[in-house]
Amino acid sequence: MPERLEGSRSVSAQPVAAGSHAQETPRPVGITKGPGEQIHQYTFISRDREQALKNGEYVYYELSLGNAENGSSASASATRQILGRILKRVPVQLYPDTFLAEPEIPPSQVAAMVGYDDAANELFELHVAIMGYYDETLGSFVNPWIPPPSGRPIYLADNALLARVLSKRQPAAIGAARIGSLLTRQDGAVPVVLDVKELVSTHLAIIASTGSGKSYLASVIIEELMQPNNKACVLIVDPHGEYNTLDQIANLPEFRAGSGRNAYQARVQVYQHDQVKVRISSLMLGDLRYLLPDLTEKQHYLLGRAYGRVTRGSKGKPWTAEDLKRAVSEAGKEDAEEEQDNSSTIGALRWKITSRLQENTFVFDDFQHLDLGEIFRPGQCTVLQLNEIDDRDQQVIVATLLRRLNKARMDTERGKVHAGDESHLPYPVFLLLEEAHHFAPAGGDVITTGILKQILSEGRKFGIGVGLISQRPGKLDADVLSQCLTQCIMRIVNEVDQHSVATAIEGVGRDLLGNLPALSKGQVIVAGGAVNTPVLCRVRSRLTPHGGESKDAPDLWQKHFSDGTQEARRRDAAILYTDDKPFSIYKS
Numbered sequence: 001m002p003e004r005l006e007g008s009r010s011v012s013a014q015p016v017a018a019g020s021h022a023q024e025t026p027r028p029v030g031i032t033k034g035p036g037e038q039i040h041q042y043t044f045i046s047r048d049r050e051q052a053l054k055n056g057e058y059v060y061y062e063l064s065l066g067n068a069e070n071g072s073s074a075s076a077s078a079t080r081q082i083l084g085r086i087l088k089r090v091p092v093q094l095y096p097d098t099f100l101a102e103p104e105i106p107p108s109q110v111a112a113m114v115g116y117d118d119a120a121n122e123l124f125e126l127h128v129a130i131m132g133y134y135d136e137t138l139g140s141f142v143n144p145w146i147p148p149p150s151g152r153p154i155y156l157a158d159n160a161l162l163a164r165v166l167s168k169r170q171p172a173a174i175g176a177a178r179i180g181s182l183l184t185r186q187d188g189a190v191p192v193v194l195d196v197k198e199l200v201s202t203h204l205a206i207i208a209s210t211g212s213g214k215s216y217l218a219s220v221i222i223e224e225l226m227q228p229n230n231k232a233c234v235l236i237v238d239p240h241g242e243y244n245t246l247d248q249i250a251n252l253p254e255f256r257a258g259s260g261r262n263a264y265q266a267r268v269q270v271y272q273h274d275q276v277k278v279r280i281s282s283l284m285l286g287d288l289r290y291l292l293p294d295l296t297e298k299q300h301y302l303l304g305r306a307y308g309r310v311t312r313g314s315k316g317k318p319w320t321a322e323d324l325k326r327a328v329s330e331a332g333k334e335d336a337e338e339e340q341d342n343s344s345t346i347g348a349l350r351w352k353i354t355s356r357l358q359e360n361t362f363v364f365d366d367f368q369h370l371d372l373g374e375i376f377r378p379g380q381c382t383v384l385q386l387n388e389i390d391d392r393d394q395q396v397i398v399a400t401l402l403r404r405l406n407k408a409r410m411d412t413e414r415g416k417v418h419a420g421d422e423s424h425l426p427y428p429v430f431l432l433l434e435e436a437h438h439f440a441p442a443g444g445d446v447i448t449t450g451i452l453k454q455i456l457s458e459g460r461k462f463g464i465g466v467g468l469i470s471q472r473p474g475k476l477d478a479d480v481l482s483q484c485l486t487q488c489i490m491r492i493v494n495e496v497d498q499h500s501v502a503t504a505i506e507g508v509g510r511d512l513l514g515n516l517p518a519l520s521k522g523q524v525i526v527a528g529g530a531v532n533t534p535v536l537c538r539v540r541s542r543l544t545p546h547g548g549e550s551k552d553a554p555d556l557w558q559k560h561f562s563d564g565t566q567e568a569r570r571r572d573a574a575i576l577y578t579d580d581k582p583f584s585i586y587k588s
Contacts, residue, residue, distance in 0.1 A: 141165075195530045223543050291356050295349075
């Protein structure tokens with residue numbers, strides 16, 4: 001095949017460097033062959049001597065819109081670059097099989113001996129999915145609805161074109177979050193930038209197997225949200241204590257801007273597990289039944305009556321565990337007047353309330369709870385560390401917090417509360433929920449599922465964005481996952497989880513999902529509302545230290561036997577002597 005290709009435009013014999021601003025005409029990398037396997041696909045043939053046409057790479061052909069849409073002459077039409085993504089690379093001409101018969105002799109030597117020009121005869125057929133041309137007015141890709149004719153030159157999209165059309169925002173712009181760069185290009189050459197407005201209004205899902213870097217990616221997104229071009233209001237529910245290193249944000253210049261009265265400094269507030277309190281009067285009847293296990297039918301009935309009595313009597317003011325126990329006794333006595341002996345039921349229920357709510361002062365409190373005005377502030381990232389708290393209590397903490405947040409935003413937007421009210425919250429918020437499958441499990445119904453579904457379906461109207469992180473999408477409620485319209489999907493090996501992602505997430509093409517097992521750590525498929533089209537992304541390095549690294553077990557085992565460690569253990573285990581006799585702390 002000649003170096004120059006015939007077409008409607010002049011061509012250059014020299015390749016154009018990626019990202020170059022020179023006015024050189026790009027060199028075609030192939031020629032269209034015909035339609036592909038699907039209606040919006042086509043194939044082209046290329047030698048690809050530079051090995052540039054990888055799976056997932058972007059190419060384009062040129063189309064005269066006047067010809068395509070109106071049937072007018074080419075001279076009166078505008079030329080558009082119709083972008084497409086390579087789906088598959090199939091060799092159509094390689095070494096003859098006889099060249100491969102001797103393992104000890106490289107086929108290139110055989111080719112040289114017989115005068116075979118392997119470079120000239122190696123051809124590939126590339127299958128391409130048509131994305132269309134990017135219309136800046138519409139802010140999206142427009143499909144031409146016709147595949148290219150045979151013989152049309154195909155060009156490799158340059159970095160500048162991809163940087164302009166793949167992301168909705170440009171780096172450092174207001175509402176932009178640069179999470180990395182295009183995986184198929186040199187690191188940093190084509191930034192991948194999320195649209196924060198779409199991200200926080202239509203919700204986010206980060207799905208990956210354990211150890212694939214999902215908490216690392218989540219922290220990168222948080223870093224972007226806390227920079228001066230966003231100044232976001234963020235809350236992280238952290239069941240494993242992995243996000244405390246974000247407090248280093250306060251020491252980095254990237255999170256500061258301006259001076260004087262207009263100065264900005266991002267803040268990070270970390271709440272330890274013993275600082276997370278739930279006021280008992282914020283519990284609903286369902287919460288109480290969830291917290292008090294193994295209730296009998298009579299206890300369920302009596303608890304319902306007592307709850308109604310105490311909430312009606314409080315008239316909206318906080319009530320305590322003692323108030324609830326008193327209501328249990330009073331409701332039980334009313335039944336006794338109807339000749340029912342409830343003494344054992346009353347005693348058992350009061351004991352359960354005491355042991356679960358009053359003796360468990362670690363979480364539940366008569367008067368204290370998280371102040372919405374303190375944990376939700378623009379320019380502040382609040383981290384709730386729930387490690388050391390059991391799963392059931394974690395679910396109740398999140399359920400009560402979500403209900404209070406939802407009501408506060410609804411009442412504020414509707415003008416029912418005003419500045420100074422406890423539930424006044426006059427700005428949008430973004431909540432990141434780690435281990436989301438614990439709070440909305442598939443096939444189950446825990447106390448958080450209902451309010452989480454409500455916020456995911458209605459939160460956009462009231463300025464509540466949710467980000468869900470899970471390592472097991474197969475164990476996450478499918479309705480909850482499908483409500484997240486921006487998806488970041490990292491390596492997933494489990495076939496059940498791959499199937500769950502494919503069925504619950506519509507915005508990711510099947511061809512991209514086929515890459516899931518092949519992704520490496522820190523590589524992610526980004527799709528949905530926050531980008532113009534699904535992209536393969538290499539996650540950028542964090543600005544703050546990562547707190548979720550795996551333990552290096554062999555290194556720790558080696559240190560156990562090091563001289564210094566063994567000597568320290570001997571000192572700690574040394575027997576205390578008194579009056580030249582061994583002393584045991586177990587003896588009186």
